[in-house]
Each structure stands twice: as structure tokens, then as C-alpha cells.
Amino acid sequence: MCLVATKLKTTKQKQPSILILGAGPTGLGAAYRLQELGHKNFLILEKNKFVGGLATSFTDKNGFTWDIGGHVIHSHYKYFDQVFNKHILLHSYTLQREAWVWLYKKFIPYPFQYNLHYLPQKIQNECIEGLKNLKKNIAKLKSKERKSKSFLDWILENFGKGIANHFLIPQNIKTWGYPLENLNYSWIGDRVAQINLKRTLKNIAEKKDDIAWGPNNLFHFPKKRGTRFIWEKIAKTIPKEKIQINNKVEKINREKKYVQTANGQKYFYDSLITSIPLTKLLKKSKHPLTKKAQKNLVSSQVTIVGLGVKGKTLKKLKTKCWMYFPEKNIPFFRATVFSNYSKNNVPDHKNQWSLMLEISQTKNTNFNNIGKLIDQVIDGAIQTKLIKNKNEVISTWKHTEKLAYPTPTISRDLVIDNILKTLQKEQIYSRGRFGAWKYEVGNMDHSFMQGVEAVDNILNDKKEVTIWKPNQVNG
Ligand SMILES: Cc1cc2nc3c(=O)[nH]c(=O)nc-3n(C[C@H](O)[C@H](O)[C@H](O)COP(=O)(O)OP(=O)(O)OC[C@H]3O[C@@H](n4cnc5c(N)ncnc54)[C@H](O)[C@@H]3O)c2cc1C
Known part of the structure; x- marks a missing residue:
């Protein structure tokens, strides 16, 4: 048994021990709220070497920065806004949303x-x-x-x-x-x-252009480091020793209320807030609902291809944020002019710009041949006049996320609340994009707030809204 586990146990009389699995927006939301409430008896276990989960960014070998799909914040919460304004706003650009559709050879x-x-x-x-x-x-x-x-x-x-x-x-x-x-x-x-x-x-x-719509007319994006910046900054508000990165959870013992990590250490809890994908959580805890979940919860894989391009951004793309591509022969369903979000997303913004393209991959889609995907994407970008020719591309980046979209199927609705409620009876709060498998409340603001609300429920018996009443939040 490890030290932290012992610590969690010994302080049990004073404060319940809350163990958090995953340092993505959900886990960090829970930790942020615990800090705010002065609750000290908590710990986050994260399998990656970094925080942020899917809401992170990478810089490729040529210095171009990429998100796992362009992450745009459109908050549905005052609390989230306050946190964002306090820690992130100063370090962000404010942009006008401009979305387009490529169809019949036109934007x-x-x-x-x-x-x-x-x-x-x-x-x-x-x-x-x-x-x-x-x-x-x-x-x-x-x-x-x-x-x-x-x-x-x-x-x-x-x-x-x-x-x-x-x-x-x-x-x-x-x-x-x-x-x-x-x-x-x-x-x-x-x-x-x-x-x-x-x-x-x-x-x-x-013949009037009508582009002003929706919840994300204006949005903020970090000046540096991509979306990763947001969650690294939030993580810095939490004492370092409370976040254990590079520590993968392998087993969950629901009866004895502990989790075991890959190195064999055990961490006991009174309440568990977990953002591990629900199907994996059930399997790791040998839950009788595992098969039911595996049968009814489906998802899609997304591959993101980044193209670093030399030259100046084409005039027609200068103010565009993202574009949809419904046509079958084009591999990507969406493209983002990522250099428009921040000039620092490229190493030399005066002479370079960048495009990020997303390809959905399930057994039903055509573009599953990862090997040739970059070539297919470049051809698609030429066909849709995003770039003129192959030689303009000076850097390529590819990232595949197996679990990217938690698909909101009719069959999911038949089982999901029952599974989540069954777990909660054992003080297991499965929350977040894949923890709750609810795409409708699976964005960064929703996920952060699912963590916050889970803490308020555990400590103050306050009802959670996001997880049980998505329509109320999105209304
Ligand atoms: C392509 C794409 C585009 C998106 N666009 C937007 C957008 O525009 N706007 C927006 O708001 N949101 C967007 N999102 C959603 C956003 O990424 C999620 O809302 C957010 O990351 C969910 O946070 P989370 O903490 O619930 O889950 P995750 O971010 O998935 O975090 C879960 C964490 O758990 C860790 N973990 C998993 N298994 C274990 C284990 N066994 N042991 C320890 N740790 C483990 C993972 O490593 C991860 O860090 C997008 C997502 C994708 C995939």
C-alpha cells in the first residue's frame, strides 16, 4: 500500500477521501472545486505524462502547434466563465466565429x-x-x-x-x-x-450573407501553446503533489473501495470521481453491467491531420475559422484554419499558416487507411482549393484518437442513466466526455462543470444538473 493511500485513510475522520481518475477538464474541474472549498483530502491519478486529456495540444518537429481537433470554448456556465476570466482570458485572443460549408465547388x-x-x-x-x-x-x-x-x-x-x-x-x-x-x-x-x-x-x-449565429459568435483562444495552455494553467492552481501523472489505473475494487495502478499501488477512497471511458471503468472494476455497456455504447475514432503551409494565408481563408465538407470524395468532415486562432500556432506567422483537418473513422467510413491518409488529405485540400499544390506543405502532423466522439445513439439512451446511477450508489461518479458518454454535455465547459458538480454533490448534497438535465444546461 502506498503512502498517499495511507494518508487518504488516516484523514478519513476529518474529511472524506476523494480520488479523481483522469486530469482532463473533468478531473481538473473536480480538483479546482475541492481546492476552492478548502477540502484537502483528494488526489488525481492520470495515466498520461501531461494534463488536459483530449483538450491538449502538441507541437510538431517543425514548430507548428496542433489541437486534437480545433477546440473552441462556448461556455454554458457563469462559474466556468469566472474561472476562465480569472486564469485564462488575459492570455487569450478573442475571435469572431466564422464557419463555412464547401459544396458545389464553393464556400x-x-x-x-x-x-x-x-x-x-x-x-x-x-x-x-x-x-x-x-x-x-x-x-x-x-x-x-x-x-x-x-x-x-x-x-x-x-x-x-x-x-x-x-x-x-x-x-x-x-x-x-x-x-x-x-x-x-x-x-x-x-x-x-x-x-x-x-x-x-x-x-x-x-443576396445577403448571414453568418451571425449561435452560442459561440465570439470565442477565446490561448495566445500560446494551443488549448493545452488552458488546462495546464488550471492544473497550476492545484498543489503539485495532488496530481500524479504517468500513473495508470488498472483495477478498481468496488467492495473494498480502492483502485490499483500499474505499479501495484493501492489508493483507497470514500468517493471516486472518474473520467476514464465508462466501458473501460466497468471492465476494470469487473462490473456486471460491462457487457450491457459495451453493446450499447458506441463511439467514433477521429484522425487529425495538420498541414503546415508556406506562404501567406489565402485571402479567402483569412477570416475563416472552420469549414464543413459534406461531400463523400473529400476525406475530412471539417477543416480549421488553425493559424487564424493564434499567430503562435505557426513558427513564422508572416510566412506560414496552418490547416487542421479531421477525419471520422468507424467501420462505416471510407477513409480508414491510415497509411495513405496524409496523401488523401492533401489531395482533398487541393480539390477544395484550400491549398494550391503539394509543394506548399512544409510540415505534416497526424494524430489518431480512438475514442473521440461518444456517439449519442438511441440505444445509449436505454442504458446510460441506469449505469451511471448504479455506479453512484457505490460512490462512483463516472463523469465527463467518455465517463458519462453524453456528447450533449461532452465539451470542455460541460466536462469541467461535471467535475465541479460531482464535488458539490459529494460534499454538500447539491443536485448535479449537467449530467442529469443536459437540456436545462444547453437550453
Ligand atoms: C476532435 C475533438 C474536437 C473537440 N472540440 C471541442 C471544442 O471545440 N470545444 C470543446 O469545448 N470541447 C471540444 N472537444 C471535447 C473536449 O476535448 C472534452 O470536453 C474534454 O477533453 C473532456 O474532458 P474529460 O476530462 O471528461 O475527458 P478527457 O479529456 O478524455 O480526460 C480523461 C483523462 O483520463 C485519463 N485516463 C484514462 N484512462 C486512465 C487510466 N486508466 N488511469 C489514469 N488516467 C486515465 C486520460 O489520460 C485523460 O487525461 C473536442 C474533442 C475532440 C475529440
Whole structure:
């Protein structure tokens, strides 16, 4: 038994021992709150040599910085804002969100549905017709108690066939890597701009670009070190000895309430807050719900390809943040002009810029051949006019994250709350992006707050909102 474990035990009379697994936003959120409340009896165990989890960044051998997919903060919480403003804001740039869609050899401002005047006339007509039919159908459907069953139904019922077939269906199949009939739509909240036919028609008539939408109109991004900076800075507010990096948890003994790490040490707890992927947590604790979880919880892998490019950022890309690519022949579903987030994401911003491209990989997707992926991505970038030719690329970077998107499937909804509640009865709080497997509350702000709220529940019996009422938080 190791020293820390003994310490946790001996102080048990004074303060319950809280063990935290994972030093990503969830674990750091829990630790931050514990610190704030003056609770000293806690410890984080982290398998990586660094903090931040998926919300981290890497600098490649040529000096270009990359995130695991462009991380944009759009907070849903006052508490998170206060923490961010206190520790990070001064060290960040503030940017205007500008998202676009590449379709029919053109960039169309996002939200797509408000900028249909960019489309070829025939496609534009199909989209408008779909929207008009929708208006009629909604009246009919209302009488039969309209209720979408799947994400696919939701798209068709809310956007009509034209927008669905030309953009939303292909884009989402490519992003998620699963049939949309299998997905629920509870995760949508404020993530997808809803339709407003009047606004759509007015924009067409006036040929007006309409890009101001959504929760993340303005966002902040660290000036240096990418997203990694945020979580390293938060980790610095926590005493060093409270975070053990490079210490992988292998076993969890639920009866005796301890976890065992790869080096054989045991760490006892009164309450466990864990952000380890739920399926792995159940397996490591030999839980009877393991098979049920493995059967019903699915995810997608994402490979991120970074292209460091020489020269000046193309004029058309200068203000763009990210772009969607629904077309099947292009490998990536999204591209981010990462050098626009911070000039320090490239070693020499006057003569270089950078593009970060994301490829979703499940058994249903086409681009699973990792070996050739960089070449395929460069070809895709040329086809979509992001770069002119191969010779402009002076640095490439590739990172594959096996568990990237916790897929919000209908089958997940049948089991997830039951699994989480069963664990909680044993004082195990499985929280965060893959800890709770809830994409709808799986962003950095949500994850941080899941950690904060778990602590408030353990110490002050305060109800957790994020995990049990995602709609309320995203509302
Ligand atoms: C492609 C992509 C794009 C994203 N874009 C955005 C965005 O734009 N905005 C946004 O807010 N969020 C974004 N996110 C989500 C963001 O990364 C997550 O919200 C956040 O990282 C989740 O934090 P977490 O602590 O719950 O989980 P993680 O970050 O996964 O942290 C879990 C930690 O547990 C550790 N761990 C796992 N197993 C063990 C073990 N056995 N023993 C010890 N430690 C272990 C891991 O090493 C990790 O550090 C994106 C994610 C991805 C993948």
C-alpha cells in the first residue's frame, strides 16, 4: 500500500477521501472545486505524462502547434466563465466565429440554411421547396402528435428534403460515421441553428450573407501553446503533489473501495470521481453491467491531420475559422484554419499558416487507411482549393484518437442513466466526455462543470444538473 493511500485513510475522520481518475477538464474541474472549498483530502491519478486529456495540444518537429481537433470554448456556465476570466482570458485572443460549408465547388457561409443564395439555382429551388412543404406538413403532423424518433427524422421534419439531402444528411453521416437512424437528437440543444423560413427567403431576395449565429459568435483562444495552455494553467492552481501523472489505473475494487495502478499501488477512497471511458471503468472494476455497456455504447475514432503551409494565408481563408465538407470524395468532415486562432500556432506567422483537418473513422467510413491518409488529405485540400499544390506543405502532423466522439445513439439512451446511477450508489461518479458518454454535455465547459458538480454533490448534497438535465444546461 502506498503512502498517499495511507494518508487518504488516516484523514478519513476529518474529511472524506476523494480520488479523481483522469486530469482532463473533468478531473481538473473536480480538483479546482475541492481546492476552492478548502477540502484537502483528494488526489488525481492520470495515466498520461501531461494534463488536459483530449483538450491538449502538441507541437510538431517543425514548430507548428496542433489541437486534437480545433477546440473552441462556448461556455454554458457563469462559474466556468469566472474561472476562465480569472486564469485564462488575459492570455487569450478573442475571435469572431466564422464557419463555412464547401459544396458545389464553393464556400457557403454557415448556417447553410440562411445562405441558400450561394447554391446553383436548381439546388436552391429544391431546398426552398423542402422548406415550404415542411410548413404544410408540420400543420398536418401536429394533429398526429408529431414526434421525431431519430436524428434522421429530426433533420427531415425540421429542414425539409432539400437541405437534408444536400447538406445535413451527408455532413452528419460523415461526421458521426453511423447511420443517422441510430442516433437520437437530444444532443442538438444550441449546436444546430434552427430554421426560420422568413429569414431564409429574405436573405435569398437580398443576396445577403448571414453568418451571425449561435452560442459561440465570439470565442477565446490561448495566445500560446494551443488549448493545452488552458488546462495546464488550471492544473497550476492545484498543489503539485495532488496530481500524479504517468500513473495508470488498472483495477478498481468496488467492495473494498480502492483502485490499483500499474505499479501495484493501492489508493483507497470514500468517493471516486472518474473520467476514464465508462466501458473501460466497468471492465476494470469487473462490473456486471460491462457487457450491457459495451453493446450499447458506441463511439467514433477521429484522425487529425495538420498541414503546415508556406506562404501567406489565402485571402479567402483569412477570416475563416472552420469549414464543413459534406461531400463523400473529400476525406475530412471539417477543416480549421488553425493559424487564424493564434499567430503562435505557426513558427513564422508572416510566412506560414496552418490547416487542421479531421477525419471520422468507424467501420462505416471510407477513409480508414491510415497509411495513405496524409496523401488523401492533401489531395482533398487541393480539390477544395484550400491549398494550391503539394509543394506548399512544409510540415505534416497526424494524430489518431480512438475514442473521440461518444456517439449519442438511441440505444445509449436505454442504458446510460441506469449505469451511471448504479455506479453512484457505490460512490462512483463516472463523469465527463467518455465517463458519462453524453456528447450533449461532452465539451470542455460541460466536462469541467461535471467535475465541479460531482464535488458539490459529494460534499454538500447539491443536485448535479449537467449530467442529469443536459437540456436545462444547453437550453
Ligand atoms: C476532435 C475533438 C474536437 C473537440 N472540440 C471541442 C471544442 O471545440 N470545444 C470543446 O469545448 N470541447 C471540444 N472537444 C471535447 C473536449 O476535448 C472534452 O470536453 C474534454 O477533453 C473532456 O474532458 P474529460 O476530462 O471528461 O475527458 P478527457 O479529456 O478524455 O480526460 C480523461 C483523462 O483520463 C485519463 N485516463 C484514462 N484512462 C486512465 C487510466 N486508466 N488511469 C489514469 N488516467 C486515465 C486520460 O489520460 C485523460 O487525461 C473536442 C474533442 C475532440 C475529440
